[in-house]
Amino acid sequence: MRVERNGNISRDKLFSQLLQYGIKTTVHYKPLHEFTAFNKFKSSKDEMKNSKQLYEEIISLPFYPNMPKKQQDFVIDCIIKIMNS
DSSP states (O other), X not given: OBOOTTSSSOHHHHHXXXXXXXXXXXXXXXXXXXXXXHHTTOOOGGGGHHHXXXXXXXXXXXXXXXXXXXXXXXXXXXXXXHHXX
C-alpha cells in the first residue's frame, strides 16, 4: 500500500497506529542503490529520488492464503479509521 507524503498521515505513523490495533506490517523493497553491493552504480544522491520516495511511502500489509474475510475486513476498517482521524 502506498501512503503518499502529501496525505493526511505518513507511512511511519500508519505503521505505528496499525501496530496499536495488533496489526503487524512491514516495509519491503528497499531500493537497490541503498545496498552496498550496488552503491558503486549510482552517480548522485538525486539520481534515484523516485526509488527513495517510493521506499518511504510503501507499507506491506498482512495477507496470506486463506486469510479469513473477517481479518481482511478488520485490517481495512482500521486503515479507514486511522486515515479519517
